[in-house]
Amino acid sequence: MELINYASLDTTWLQVAVFAAVAAGICQCGARKLQNIIWLLAGQSLLITGSALGIGIATGSEHIVVGAVVSAVAKAGLVPAALLSVLRAVSDRSDSKSLLEPGQALLTSLVLTAVAYRSAPGLLPGMGEWANIALPAALALILIGLYIMIARHSAISEVTGLLVMENGIYLAAMAATYGMPLVVELGVLFDALLGVLIMALLVRGMHHHLDTTDTALLRRLRG
Amino acid sequence: MFAAVIAAPLITAIAAWLAPAGKATERINLVGSIATAAAGIWLAGKAFIAPIATAGDALFLDALGAYLLSLVSVLAFLAAVYSVGYLRHDIHDGRIATSDLRRYYALYYLFWTTMNLVCISNNLGLLWVAIEATTLSSALLVNFYADEQALEAAWKYVILCTVGIAFALFGTTLMYASSVQALGTTSSALNWTTLMAGASQLDPNLVRLAFVFCLVGYGTKAGLAPLHNWLPDAHSQAPSPISAVLSGVLLNCALYGVLRFHLISSAAIGAGFSTTLLIVFGLASIAIAIPFIATGNDLKRLLAYSSVEHMGVIAVGIGLGSALAFRGAVLHMLVHGLAKSVMFFAAGSLIHFYGTRRIGHMSGAVQVMPASGPMFVAGALAITGVPPFGTFLSEWSIAWGAISAGNLWVAVALLVGLALIFASLAFHVLRVAFGPARRAAHQEATTGMLLASLLPLGATALLGLHIPTGLAAIIDQVVLVLQGGQ
Numbered sequence: 001m002e003l004i005n006y007a008s009l010d011t012t013w014l015q016v017a018v019f020a021a022v023a024a025g026i027c028q029c030g031a032r033k034l035q036n037i038i039w040l041l042a043g044q045s046l047l048i049t050g051s052a053l054g055i056g057i058a059t060g061s062e063h064i065v066v067g068a069v070v071s072a073v074a075k076a077g078l079v080p081a082a083l084l085s086v087l088r089a090v091s092d093r094s095d096s097k098s099l100l101e102p103g104q105a106l107l108t109s110l111v112l113t114a115v116a117y118r119s120a121p122g123l124l125p126g127m128g129e130w131a132n133i134a135l136p137a138a139l140a141l142i143l144i145g146l147y148i149m150i151a152r153h154s155a156i157s158e159v160t161g162l163l164v165m166e167n168g169i170y171l172a173a174m175a176a177t178y179g180m181p182l183v184v185e186l187g188v189l190f191d192a193l194l195g196v197l198i199m200a201l202l203v204r205g206m207h208h209h210l211d212t213t214d215t216a217l218l219r220r221l222r223g
Numbered sequence: 224m225f226a227a228v229i230a231a232p233l234i235t236a237i238a239a240w241l242a243p244a245g246k247a248t249e250r251i252n253l254v255g256s257i258a259t260a261a262a263g264i265w266l267a268g269k270a271f272i273a274p275i276a277t278a279g280d281a282l283f284l285d286a287l288g289a290y291l292l293s294l295v296s297v298l299a300f301l302a303a304v305y306s307v308g309y310l311r312h313d314i315h316d317g318r319i320a321t322s323d324l325r326r327y328y329a330l331y332y333l334f335w336t337t338m339n340l341v342c343i344s345n346n347l348g349l350l351w352v353a354i355e356a357t358t359l360s361s362a363l364l365v366n367f368y369a370d371e372q373a374l375e376a377a378w379k380y381v382i383l384c385t386v387g388i389a390f391a392l393f394g395t396t397l398m399y400a401s402s403v404q405a406l407g408t409t410s411s412a413l414n415w416t417t418l419m420a421g422a423s424q425l426d427p428n429l430v431r432l433a434f435v436f437c438l439v440g441y442g443t444k445a446g447l448a449p450l451h452n453w454l455p456d457a458h459s460q461a462p463s464p465i466s467a468v469l470s471g472v473l474l475n476c477a478l479y480g481v482l483r484f485h486l487i488s489s490a491a492i493g494a495g496f497s498t499t500l501l502i503v504f505g506l507a508s509i510a511i512a513i514p515f516i517a518t519g520n521d522l523k524r525l526l527a528y529s530s531v532e533h534m535g536v537i538a539v540g541i542g543l544g545s546a547l548a549f550r551g552a553v554l555h556m557l558v559h560g561l562a563k564s565v566m567f568f569a570a571g572s573l574i575h576f577y578g579t580r581r582i583g584h585m586s587g588a589v590q591v592m593p594a595s596g597p598m599f600v601a602g603a604l605a606i607t608g609v610p611p612f613g614t615f616l617s618e619w620s621i622a623w624g625a626i627s628a629g630n631l632w633v634a635v636a637l638l639v640g641l642a643l644i645f646a647s648l649a650f651h652v653l654r655v656a657f658g659p660a661r662r663a664a665h666q667e668a669t670t671g672m673l674l675a676s677l678l679p680l681g682a683t684a685l686l687g688l689h690i691p692t693g694l695a696a697i698i699d700q701v702v703l704v705l706q707g708g709q
Binding site: 155158162165173176177183184187190191194195198199201202210215218220 | 281346348351352355356363372375377381395396403412413432455
């Protein structure tokens with residue numbers, strides 16, 4: 001059994017990093033340019049995996065360090081690179097059509113964040129200071145990601161929404177248990193990478209067949 | 224031992240990708256399907272004698288997993304055999320090129336690999352990885368024809384299932400948190416067997432929450448209402464043999480994820496919580512399928528909605544929780560898989576012949592396709608639970624299980640739903656089968672395709688008349704696992 005020294009954790013900078021990650025999610029809701037949305041996602045992934053790395057180093061836990069480094073390379077490096085390359089291949093530059101105007105979307109994401117911060121403490125009572133910081137942020141990211149997926153019409157922003165949710169779940173796992181076992185974490189990461197690749201393939205197909213990546217136009221199958 | 228069920232399909236996938244497309248790919252498919260199915264049945268056979276485990280218990284096979292592995296092996300084998308003739312026809316029609324065979328078979332065996340991994344995962348994190356991998360490997364098969372509609376179906380499939388299953392990952396995280404609190408951060412803390420053994424020490428609130436998230440997550444992938452929207456698209460746009468595997472096997476794999484969490488939840492906080500949810504979602508799935516089956520006009524969408532209904536039936540059976548209902552639900556996993564394979568195989572041949580999926584444009588199938596036509600009618604009787612088919616026996620066991628447990632309203636809701644679906648499906652099938660034949664030409668599927676349909680049809684009929692002693696013993700073992708004993 002691996003012993004983690006919870007007490008030695010200095011949480012001030014973790015707090016800053018986690019807040020910044022949520023802020024990046026909120027900005028994604030307000031952003032219109034797909035390129036900016038992808039860069040915000042990359043920054044958010046870097047902040048979250050960076051926090052995990054910090055915890056790993058502070059607690060001297062090897063498996064957290066390894067998991068965090070691999071995650072950082074994949075989530076903040078490979079995934080955004082793949083999305084940017086898809087963006088170059090398709091003609092859409094901005095996600096102009098969505099359920100709400102950017103201002104309204106920004107407001108909605110703020111409300112969702114407030115809901116998350118209100119409801120999180122009841123979820124995992126008595127888990128320590130780090131959990132109190134990370135869990136509300138994780139919930140906020142999951143809700144914001146879900147909201148992006150529902151409200152946005154561009155296929156690329158839908159994928160980024162999914163990845164924001166994924167970031168939230170990763171953070172929740174860090175909050176609750178300092179991460180899943182390494183083999184599981186790597187497996188989840190592998191699936192996420194593969195998922196992005198397949199979605200990228202489908203987005204290119206969409207562009208090829210429909211000359212757009214607006215998923216609202218995918219409505220031939222009904223009934 | 225476990226390596227064989229992963230290595231056999233994986234090697235076949237690689238070989239199919241590397242070999243020159245054509246006869247060689249078909250031969251690889253034949254050898255690979257036999258080897259993979261044999262490996263699965265062999266391993267399952269061992270697990271039926273006593274549960275087996277390896278890799279620090281991360282991989283594990285008990286009667287429940289072995290039962291699922293047997294289903295995967297048999298039904299995926301049949302679909303592999305059917306695929307040969309089906310794809311030849313597609314090539315002949317110019318729908319695909321010969322070179323596409325490599326892509327098809329390589330993806331098919333990757334898909335099979337991931338399903339086998341689902342059956343043998345004891346670690347719940349690994350189980351999640353495997354179930355998500357089934358989505359990813361099958362998404363490209365749904366998009367096999369790569370036209371506009373296939374693309375739409377594949378997109379909805381991959382996006383909705385991935386979002387859904389993200390909730391299951393969150394649920395798994397919560398389960399891990401409850402486990403770590405009680406059992407410490409050992410590497411086995413996420414193993415199903417460890418969680419079952421220490422269930423009484425788990426935090427009840429976390430377990431309850433974990434079950435809800437996993438039910439939503441894996442339930443989405445199992446096509447349980449109201450998160451089933453992606454299913455009719457994906458199952459209807461995929462090539463017919465893939466539709467058969469998606470409906471007959473993959474839905475069971477997803478439901479298996481729900482079952483494992485249901486068992487932990489039952490052991491930790493009592494069965495009442497999870498069984499109620501299973502019954503509610505199950506009945507909702509049956510109810511939601513009725514209007515779509517009644518008004519549907521696309522043959523494969525009809526069958527896809529029927530799968531939503533049947534997953535509902537199984538969920539209700541599990542939720543009822545009596546030995547009789549369990550037996551019905553376990554049998555239903557098998558007979559639904561068999562009957563649905565027959566239906567998708569026959570539908571695939573019909574669609575090839577008529578060149579359309581629209582029910583209004585098909586008629587006189589029995590006349591123009593003397594083998595596939597009658598098989599389609601028989602399959603429809605089987606899928607709607609008409610005696611003497613095994614589906615009648617399994618559905619009746621579940622209904623009787625509800626009545627004998629005093630859940631009269633569940634039994635009534637179930638039977639009314641099944642009757643309505645029978646009536647609507649019969650209406651469509653009669654039109655397709657016995658209407659006036661608009662074309663004089665006769666055409667029939669290849670012998671291999673017919674055999675692949677005839678075998679499961681015969682098995683479904685026989686199982687309605689007599690359950691062999693061996694199968695009865697296996698079902699009893701699975702029921703024992705479902706009752707919380709191992």
